[in-house]
Amino acid sequence: MAPAAVPVDFRALFEKSPVNYLVLTPDFRIVAATDGYCRVARAERSDLIDRNLFDLLRVDSSRPDSDTVVQLRASLERVARSRRSDAMPVLRFDLARPAQPGELEEKYWSTANTPILDHHGNLLWIVYRVRDVTKSVLNPETDESRVRMSREQGEMIARLQFANDELAHMDSLRAGMVQMSRLSAIAMMASALAHDVSQPLTAARNYLSALRRSRSTLNELQTEELMTKLALQVDRAGEFVKGLRTFMAASTTVHKSEDVASIVADAARLSASTVRAGGAVLTIRVDPDLPKIPMDRVQIQQCLLNLITNAVEAMRESPRRAIDVSASMRDGALRVAVADTGPGLPQDIARQLDEPFATTSFINAGLGLPICRQIVKEHHGTLAVSPNLPAGAVIAFTIPLANGRG
Numbered sequence: 347m348a349p350a351a352v353p354v355d356f357r358a359l360f361e362k363s364p365v366n367y368l369v370l371t372p373d374f375r376i377v378a379a380t381d382g383y384c385r386v387a388r389a390e391r392s393d394l395i396d397r398n399l400f401d402l403l404r405v406d407s408s409r410p411d412s413d414t415v416v417q418l419r420a421s422l423e424r425v426a427r428s429r430r431s432d433a434m435p436v437l438r439f440d441l442a443r444p445a446q447p448g449e450l451e452e453k454y455w456s457t458a459n460t461p462i463l464d465h466h467g468n469l470l471w472i473v474y475r476v477r478d479v480t481k482s483v484l485n486p487e488t489d490e491s492r493v494r495m496s497r498e499q500g501e502m503i504a505r506l507q508f509a510n511d512e513l514a515h516m517d518s519l520r521a522g523m524v525q526m527s528r529l530s531a532i533a534m535m536a537s538a539l540a541h542d543v544s545q546p547l548t549a550a551r552n553y554l555s556a557l558r559r560s561r562s563t564l565n566e567l568q569t570e571e572l573m574t575k576l577a578l579q580v581d582r583a584g585e586f587v588k589g590l591r592t593f594m595a596a597s598t599t600v601h602k603s604e605d606v607a608s609i610v611a612d613a614a615r616l617s618a619s620t621v622r623a624g625g626a627v628l629t630i631r632v633d634p635d636l637p638k639i640p641m642d643r644v645q646i647q648q649c650l651l652n653l654i655t656n657a658v659e660a661m662r663e664s665p666r667r668a669i670d671v672s673a674s675m676r677d678g679a680l681r682v683a684v685a686d687t688g689p690g691l692p693q694d695i696a697r698q699l700d701e702p703f704a705t706t707s708f709i710n711a712g713l714g715l716p717i718c719r720q721i722v723k724e725h726h727g728t729l730a731v732s733p734n735l736p737a738g739a740v741i742a743f744t745i746p747l748a749n750g751r752g
Contacts, residue, residue, distance in 0.1 A: 361391070368474040369462075372426050374399045374419075377471070386478050388441055399474070403439075409450075411438040418457065425459045425472055433458045436479055454480045550579035601725075603638040604646075606673050606680060613650035614671065624658035626667035633674040639745055641725055646682075646745075649718045653684040653741050656715065660688030660739070676744070679727065683742035691731050691739040718743065 360367070360378060366386050369378035379394045387394075394402070399422075403415045414437040421432045434457040440450035455476045462471040553576040557569065610632055621628045654669060661667040670685040718741075719729045727744040734740045 366476045366478075368394070368399070370399060370422070370472045370474055372469045372472070374422055374472075383476065386476065409440065411440050414439045421457070421459050422472060422474070425461050426469060429461050429463060429467065429469060431458065431460045452480070452484070453478065454484075547579070550576050553579065601640050601642050604641050604643050605638055606636045606682075607632045607634075609641075609643055609646055610650065610671060610673055610682070613647045613654065616647070617651050617654045620655055620658055621669065624661065624667065626658055626661060626669055628654070628669045628671065631670065631672040636673060636675060636680070637747065639680050639747060641745055642721075645721045645724070649721045649743065650682070650684070652715070652718050656741070657684055657686035657688065657739075660691075661686055664688050664737070666737075675747075678748075679744040679746045681742055681744050683740050685734045685738060685740040687734070687738040690733055690737065691741070715741075 357378070360369075361380055363380040364382040365380060366383040367378075367380045368376055368383055371377060375396065375398050376394050377396070379391050384391050384394070400415065400419060403418070417434060417437060421434050424430075425432045436454050436456050438452070438454050441453050443449045443451050456479045457477075458475045460473045460475070461469055462473060464470055553572050557572050557576070610630055614628060614630055617628070650671070654671070657669045658667075661669075664687055666687045668687045671683070672685075673680065673682045675681070715729075722729045722743040722745070725745045727746060729741070729743045732740045732742070
């Protein structure tokens with residue numbers, strides 16, 4: 347008969363470990379501590395459990411180790427956000443001398459933070475490990491110190507390489523999102539382009555028919571008038587196509603001094619079919635004294651198109667559907683605002699403008715607003731949301747007159 351399995355008390359086993367560990371919840375509350383950690387921290391376990399780590403590690407700007415707590419919090423937040431381990435450089439954190447109250451002992455620590463995930467990839471805990479390396483830091487000629495410095499240098503190089511790879515990936519992703527947003531806008535506009543172009547072409551055809559029918563009875567002045575109207579309608583159709591082709595072909599950022607009124611007018615033309623399909627009315631108010639502003643014309647058009655389209659989508663169920671686009675100078679910067687009469691932007695979405703796909707509307711709201719913020723950021727401006735009383739939202743962006751891109 348096989349001997350009965352001996353039950354293992356894993357909590358007791360963990361707590362008796364000589365290694366210096368804390369187990370933290372995702373919001374950094376201490377749920378377990380080893381004897382080793384209690385010993386190096388000079389604390390009782392009962393003083394640690396159920397306390398937030400940063401309630402115990404207060405920032406004191408008068409201490410030489412004041413930046414340590416800030417760096418530790420940043421490391422733990424990286425782990426919570428990325429679900430990846432994070433090793434920190436050696437940090438100084440002085441401890442009170444037990445026999446001399448009020449005095450601090452200079453101490454240095456090597457720290458690593460490791461996420462513990464469930465089988466769905468959700469963060470359960472963070473294991474916080476510290477190692478006292480004071481002797482090797484204060485005695486840099488020892489073999490242990492040289493090994494430690496070499497190891498930490500390698501870890502730092504690896505972290506920098508990882509950070510560079512992440513930045514390159516994010517740049518590639520952002521460029522893809524910008525292109526996806528532009529293609530989405532093109533797809534929406536192309537579906538209604540036939541209607542926009544057919545109106546001036548139909549008018550041009552009517553003028554041409556009038557000329558053919560009445561050419562024998564028209565005098566020179568009447569003929570010239572019809573020819574002028576015909577040419578204007580053809581030009582109008584050409585402007586629609588030209589605007590869409592320019593918007594579709596743009597792939598690089600080009601900043602130069604631009605006339606704001608013409609940019610707003612082009613964006614209004616490109617979005618006219620979307621506004622009309624949504625049963626909305628678009629009003630434009632542009633200050634006539636605006637100076638030319640250094641900007642990328644197509645990017646700002648894209649930003650306006652996104653905001654106007656968002657406004658149309660937001661007002662689907664609204665009894666009154668009005669969009670007001672305004673442009674004016676305020677505190678040395680161009681301010682362009684798009685106001686609607688919808689239900690307003692929820693607070694949780696307003697707080698997440700930096701995050702793509704923040705709403706269930708994949709392109710219009712989820713991707714459009716972060717793309718707008720990125721475009722405005724590249725113009726050294728800001729994007730802000732405010733209520734449009736009594737109902738609706740105002741999304742406004744600014745571009746400084748001297749934004750360094752002219």
